[in-house]
Structures are given as C-alpha cells and as structure tokens.
Amino acid sequence: MGVALASAVLLADDEQEALEALHAAPATDGLPVVIPTPARVERMVLASGLDPDMLLGEVGPSQGAATIEKVAINAVMAGCLPDHLPVVIAAVKAICRPELDLTELQSTTHCIAPIIVVNGPARHACGPIASGWGALGPGHRANASIGRAVRLIMMNVGGARPGLSDMALLGHQGKFTSCLAEDEENSPFPPLHTSLGYDAGQSVVTVVGTEAPHSVVHVGDADDPSSPNRLLRSLAATIANVGSNNAFFRRGAVLVVLNPDHALTLAKAAMSRADVQAALCGLATNSRHLLRSLNPAFAGQGADDDPVCALRSPDDVLLVTAGGGGLYSMVMPSWGAGPHGNVFVTEAVDLDQACAIP
Amino acid sequence: MRDAISFARRNIPAVALVTTEFWPQGDFVARSAGMPDVPRVELPHPVAGSGHERMGEVARSIATTIVSALWA
Numbered sequence: 001m002g003v004a005l006a007s008a009v010l011l012a013d014d015e016q017e018a019l020e021a022l023h024a025a026p027a028t029d030g031l032p033v034v035i036p037t038p039a040r041v042e043r044m045v046l047a048s049g050l051d052p053d054m055l056l057g058e059v060g061p062s063q064g065a066a067t068i069e070k071v072a073i074n075a076v077m078a079g080c081l082p083d084h085l086p087v088v089i090a091a092v093k094a095i096c097r098p099e100l101d102l103t104e105l106q107s108t109t110h111c112i113a114p115i116i117v118v119n120g121p122a123r124h125a126c127g128p129i130a131s132g133w134g135a136l137g138p139g140h141r142a143n144a145s146i147g148r149a150v151r152l153i154m155m156n157v158g159g160a161r162p163g164l165s166d167m168a169l170l171g172h173q174g175k176f177t178s179c180l181a182e183d184e185e186n187s188p189f190p191p192l193h194t195s196l197g198y199d200a201g202q203s204v205v206t207v208v209g210t211e212a213p214h215s216v217v218h219v220g221d222a223d224d225p226s227s228p229n230r231l232l233r234s235l236a237a238t239i240a241n242v243g244s245n246n247a248f249f250r251r252g253a254v255l256v257v258l259n260p261d262h263a264l265t266l267a268k269a270a271m272s273r274a275d276v277q278a279a280l281c282g283l284a285t286n287s288r289h290l291l292r293s294l295n296p297a298f299a300g301q302g303a304d305d306d307p308v309c310a311l312r313s314p315d316d317v318l319l320v321t322a323g324g325g326g327l328y329s330m331v332m333p334s335w336g337a338g339p340h341g342n343v344f345v346t347e348a349v350d351l352d353q354a355c356a357i358p
Numbered sequence: 359m360r361d362a363i364s365f366a367r368r369n370i371p372a373v374a375l376v377t378t379e380f381w382p383q384g385d386f387v388a389r390s391a392g393m394p395d396v397p398r399v400e401l402p403h404p405v406a407g408s409g410h411e412r413m414g415e416v417a418r419s420i421a422t423t424i425v426s427a428l429w430a
Contacts, residue, residue: 061386061387062386062390063391103360107383107387159386164386165383165386167380297407
C-alpha cells in the first residue's frame, strides 16, 4: 500500500505460530490477538490519515514512543476497525498528558485503570460505541476493542507488565478494556463534554484512572420527595466508602455513572449537573474518628468529629449518564495519588483526518 | 528510583532504597530512564507498616551500605 513501516517484522509459518510468539514475547494481554501483519498495520495507518512516525506522546513507565504506527499495531491486535482509530488516537494523547501521571498510575500497587468516556459524534462515527445496556460489559465491539487497544499500548509501548513494572497487587478486569459512551440522547443533563467547555458538535474523550465500578442500588419513588436525596446519599456513601483511597487521601476524580432513570430522578428535582456535583461533594464525608479508627496513618491531623470530605471539590465528580434504566447506577472511586492527585483529562477526537480505506 | 535518577542527573549523590518485591521494577525503571547503574540498596519487603522498632532495625542494617553506595 506504500506506507513505510519502521517496526521490526517477525516471521512465523502461520497465524497460530505468530500468536504463540506474541504471547511469549510477551506482547499480549493474555487473550488471543489479531496478528498485526504488515498489510493490516499499513491499512490501519492509512485509515488514520496521519504519518506513521507522528508522535502522539510518551507512554510511561518506559517512556515508549506512541507513534501512529505503534498505535496502529496495537489497534490491529486489539481487534479495532479503522473506524475506531480516531478515538484510540485521542485516548492515547490523553493518557500521555503529564497531568494523568501515567507512569505512577501504571506502577502503583493500587488497582487503578484508565476508563475512556466518549462524547459527541464520534460515538456513532467511530463505533457505534455503546452507552446503554451493559455498556461496560462484553458484547460491544467498539467499546471492547478501543479500550483494549489503549491497554495494549500501555503494556507494549509503556512497558507495563504485572509484577515487573505494573505493580498492582491484584488489578481488576477493567484493566483489559474500559470504554463507554455517554447516553446523551437519554440524559436530562447536557453532554459531559459541553459541561467541560467543548461544543456539542465536537467529539471528546474524557479519561480518568479509576477502580472497578461499585454498584449503587436506589429504588426510586415518584411520590416520595426524599427520593432524590436518598439517591444522592447512596452515591456519596459509595464515593466516600472507607475502603477507598479517596476517603483517606481526600482527592482524586471519581466517575459517577447514573442510569437514565436515576439521572431523571435528580433532574426532576431541578438539579443541574453542577448541583449534583456540589451535593455529592457535600455528602461524601466521613468523621475523622472513623478514618482514624481504620487507618490512623492516613487519617490526617484534626479533631475526631471533623467531617473529612473524600473529594477536593465538586469538579472532581465526573457525572455521566449511561446504562439501561433501572435500579443501579455506578460509582468508580479512584486512587487519589500521584503528583497531580489522580485528575481526569480530556482530548478532542479529530474526525477530519480519518480516511476511508476500501 | 526516579527521584534518585533525577538527583544523579544533577550530579547530586543519591541512592534509591528499593524493597525486595520491587527490585525488578527498580531495574526496569532504571533501564527505562537510561541510568541502569543508578545506586540502589535493597530493603526487606514490606517496610511500610512494619512498626518503629522494625524500621529502626532495617535502618541500622543498611546504614553503612547506603553510605558505601554514596561513596562508590
């Protein structure tokens, strides 16, 4: 196809032998991958509309160079279609932003993993990227492949290997793949990216390192005026749960995924996204006495009856609507460490560069 | 490891303290950062939470090794 690739080409007699060689390298996440033959990688690079040696960023902890070619190789391995690539590229730019602290995020003993939230037209143009029923579970090709591509890049370009450079004591399943779209059409709130300063017509990825999702059950009652407050309290208690780092480190962005029914419960109480963020920040507290009784070394200085908030500010609550309607929303607490304190980052998805490949 | 490497790059003597379980990661980081021979001293794992008395024992057991590494 005429794309000059710089990567070494390994030889194998067939795809099975190639797969075993990639497992042995190690260059996989433990699951089978699509063999990144030169033809497949060339096709993916061409689809990007970008030069193969274009550098998107350095991936810690090894500070490997995330070029378009390396991204394309891992996207092929992850099972991506060329259509998915603009979101993968944006997510790679996002994880390489200094404020995400990827080196520390990849090296910590905590189980943190980046999750990718997609807003805007890319949800359809680069997917469809699921935002409804089971959006974080199996069965959605774009979600699975995009998240997996980013993970493979973190492993193969960033050098993260369990027990060697990725020191997570146990990890979690979201370290294989973690990507979803916001259900903008069924959300009573403006799309997340517009609340962060982007235009509605832009496509944006928001990336934050989090734990696995914690389910939050809430049985709504339209006749019960306390229903919104009960929901807020349940969400806040999960944010500030005393097993989380946030409770003790008092910082770190957290992802709150409201199902459309729960989002509507709050919107009907005349709450905006900012109102919900402020309310959760106000409620996500523990007494210092409780924290001190559990982990005195992390409880900080102060009186026993001090209320200790698990968040630095309402802005640390990323509020997204996704999933099927029903009883369950999700809270993803975070790590709360690193030089920048586990903040979220955003990156625009450039759909104009992508090329259709026959 | 990265702190020790940063100091060493500024010609300030430094030694990284690395626990046994993190020794391979230390090697990885040192290689990745382009300073595979940055001085480091091995500690038993874990150190955190092992108590003041144990911490004192560990400190006493490695003090001379740290000094030697700084002068090497």
